[in-house]
Amino acid sequence: MKTDAIAQIGESGVLARSDFAKLLSTLQDEGYAVVGPTIRGGAVVYAEIDDESELPIGWTDEQEAGTYRLKRSGVALFGYVAGAQSWKPNLFQPQRTLWTARGNADGFVIEAVAEDMPRQAFLGVRACELKAISIQDHVLADPANPESDYVARRQESFIVAVNCAKAGATCFCVSMDAGPGVEAGYDLALTELIDDVRHDFLVEIGSPRGASIAARLPLTTASGGDIDAAEAVVSETAAGMGRTLNTVGLKSLLQDNPDHAQWDDVAARCLSCGNCTFACPTCFCHSTEDVTTIDGEVAERQQRWDSCFSLDFSYIRGGAVRPGVASRYRQWMTHKLANWFDQFGESGCVGCGRCITWCPSGIDITAEAAAIRDSLRED
Amino acid sequence: MKKANESRPKLAVWKFASCDGCQLSILDLEDELLALASEIEIAYFLEATQTASDGPYDLSLVEGSITTAQDLERIKTVRRQSKALVTIGACATSGGIQALRNFRDVNDFLAVVYADPGYIDTLATSTPIADHVAVDFELRGCPVNKYQLLEVVTAFVFGRKPMIAAHSVCMECKMRGNVCVTVAQGIPCLGPVTQAGCGAICPAYDRGCYGCYGPQDTPAMSAMTDVLDAHGMSRRDIQRILSTFNANATPFLEESQRHGTADD
Numbered sequence: 313m314k315t316d317a318i319a320q321i322g323e324s325g326v327l328a329r330s331d332f333a334k335l336l337s338t339l340q341d342e343g344y345a346v347v348g349p350t351i352r353g354g355a356v357v358y359a360e361i362d363d364e365s366e367l368p369i370g371w372t373d374e375q376e377a378g379t380y381r382l383k384r385s386g387v388a389l390f391g392y393v394a395g396a397q398s399w400k401p402n403l404f405q406p407q408r409t410l411w412t413a414r415g416n417a418d419g420f421v422i423e424a425v426a427e428d429m430p431r432q433a434f435l436g437v438r439a440c441e442l443k444a445i446s447i448q449d450h451v452l453a454d455p456a457n458p459e460s461d462y463v464a465r466r467q468e469s470f471i472v473a474v475n476c477a478k479a480g481a482t483c484f485c486v487s488m489d490a491g492p493g494v495e496a497g498y499d500l501a502l503t504e505l506i507d508d509v510r511h512d513f514l515v516e517i518g519s520p521r522g523a524s525i526a527a528r529l530p531l532t533t534a535s536g537g538d539i540d541a542a543e544a545v546v547s548e549t550a551a552g553m554g555r556t557l558n559t560v561g562l563k564s565l566l567q568d569n570p571d572h573a574q575w576d577d578v579a580a581r582c583l584s585c586g587n588c589t590f591a592c593p594t595c596f597c598h599s600t601e602d603v604t605t606i607d608g609e610v611a612e613r614q615q616r617w618d619s620c621f622s623l624d625f626s627y628i629r630g631g632a633v634r635p636g637v638a639s640r641y642r643q644w645m646t647h648k649l650a651n652w653f654d655q656f657g658e659s660g661c662v663g664c665g666r667c668i669t670w671c672p673s674g675i676d677i678t679a680e681a682a683a684i685r686d687s688l689r690e691d
Numbered sequence: 692m693k694k695a696n697e698s699r700p701k702l703a704v705w706k707f708a709s710c711d712g713c714q715l716s717i718l719d720l721e722d723e724l725l726a727l728a729s730e731i732e733i734a735y736f737l738e739a740t741q742t743a744s745d746g747p748y749d750l751s752l753v754e755g756s757i758t759t760a761q762d763l764e765r766i767k768t769v770r771r772q773s774k775a776l777v778t779i780g781a782c783a784t785s786g787g788i789q790a791l792r793n794f795r796d797v798n799d800f801l802a803v804v805y806a807d808p809g810y811i812d813t814l815a816t817s818t819p820i821a822d823h824v825a826v827d828f829e830l831r832g833c834p835v836n837k838y839q840l841l842e843v844v845t846a847f848v849f850g851r852k853p854m855i856a857a858h859s860v861c862m863e864c865k866m867r868g869n870v871c872v873t874v875a876q877g878i879p880c881l882g883p884v885t886q887a888g889c890g891a892i893c894p895a896y897d898r899g900c901y902g903c904y905g906p907q908d909t910p911a912m913s914a915m916t917d918v919l920d921a922h923g924m925s926r927r928d929i930q931r932i933l934s935t936f937n938a939n940a941t942p943f944l945e946e947s948q949r950h951g952t953a954d955d
Contacts, residue, residue: 406866
């Protein structure tokens with residue numbers, strides 16, 4: 313039953329699997345570049361896609377500390393867990409030129425960098441990733457000191473969220489109150505409903521922009537059974553978390569134990585490579601560097617991602633503040649799980665598990681926290 | 692800003708024991724070479740021109756390692772003639788692949804390679820330039836990245852700090868959007884302990900990094916070889932992967948030796 317009435321915020325409709333391509337084409341007709349899941353380099357990554365066939369249809373992944381493998385499974389479009397990289401690079405560019413200074417007869421003039429702002433539609437944003445975007449908003453879109461490129465990209469972005477139908481072995485969003493069901497911050501939210509007789513998507517409208525796209529889709533009215541089925545998907549995923557992080561008293565546990573032996577223990581395994589920080593959807597640290605052309609006529613101020621795991625990151629006059637790996641891991645974990653509250657009033661961790669999966673050494677932030685907690689209990 | 696009549700800084704490019712690949716990186720700067728040549732006087736660069744002018748030089752780029760008694764004296768002469776001296780490439784910054792001689796008896800090599808070893812006069816070791824004279828900056832790579840080279844030359848011309856990161860390859864690998872070859876494919880990779888600068892070329896083509904930029908500023912060698920071991924690299928292979936273009940770089944050398952010797 314086709315109806316034109318499903319176009320209000322908070323309303324839901326059902327999109328048949330056979331009509332899914334219309335969601336992509338409608339977004340593309342609206343001028344959005346659709347950035348969605350696709351397979352590259354042996355993993356699901358988020359990249360611009362033209363066509364439904366580029367989605368990881370019938371693929372899932374198996375993640376553990378330090379390992380990720382794709383595997384064939386079922387017919388789902390969104391049957392994988394979190395992608396290798398979050399949406400962070402699409403909103404907060406790994407590197408960009410902030411401004412250019414050009415020499416002239418009077419000295420120099422500062423020129424803004426003209427850049428065509430991409431109009432992106434993110435397809436398949438998970439609850440933890442939505443939460444991470446909201447956390448980055450608090451840092452990078454702070455009205456007192458906005459990161460202009462981030463703000464512009466954010467405003468232009470259309471978000472199609474997806475409720476997770478599977479928890480990975482490194483997932484712990486439930487512990488961080490960040491999933492697996494999406495609650496706010498999306499334009500449209502999908503739940504993939506698959507059983508023996510159906511393959512549909514429950515589509516929930518979250519914004520006026522979402523409503524205008526939904527109005528152009530062949531949605532049918534969602535029944536109570538459809539909504540129950542979608543809720544069952546989320547609650548089943550919530551029950552299947554591969555990891556847990558006990559957050560009770562976690563802030564003081566970390567802040568009160570800067571000299572705990574566990575920091576040296578993890579330092580013996582830590583590569584100080586920075587992969588965890590660049591895979592993390594909330595890590596926002598960056599550096600600015602000034603470069604000049606060989607003729608001295610043009611200078612550029614460039615910004616790039618930086619990491620608390622690099623030695624230069626804490627370099628001040630006289631040397632680096634964190635010369636040892638133990639102090640760097642402690643800085644990262646304590647900032648993420650404890651000091652973030654003092655700085656921004658919330659945790660910096662969403663439990664996506666990327667720092668665990670994508671650590672070549674397989675260091676597990678939940679296990680490190682548990683080791684400190686357990687050692688104190690034994691005392 | 693430079694005045695038209697202002698004298699240009701004088702650049703010299705020197706070769707020691709090396710393959711010339713790093714010097715060629717200068718000539719590979721096809722789009723930037725004319726601008727470079729108009730801003731600096733290329734006073735001594737035999738790879739490019741036989742025309743050479745005498746020192747002193749504002750900036751000397753030194754390629755290659757010290758492997759002969761003559762070169763040991765020559766580098767001191769180069770240093771005396773140079774306001775700033777920058778070493779370029781794995782040979783000049785760590786001793787290069789030819790530093791493999793350091794771990795064996797050089798006479799054994801001579802006996803195998805040369806019909807009449809008596810004509811050969813060489814040192815027992817291949818050593819980096821900084822072991823012998825003061826070096827103002829070391830640019831890594833085998834070969835160096837031509838854009839990093841241009842950045843270093845530009846920085847020295849203007850007396851500013853070169854913007855050359857000393858962190859891991861992993862960071863630029865993630866910035867490039869690569870998927871980690873170790874985590875997703877189980878491929879052993881030296882990226883975590885290797886200095887950035889190449890643009891993470893090898894992982895971008897599904898290969899593990901083999902460390903041609905040498906150790907990053909704080910390489911966790913023991914943790915690295917635990918990961919290599921976990922991904923199936925034998926003790927001998929670990930010894931060998933750390934004994935290539937930067938075999939003589941201390942962190943690689945020590946960890947390599949911890950996994951046996953070249954004779955194993």
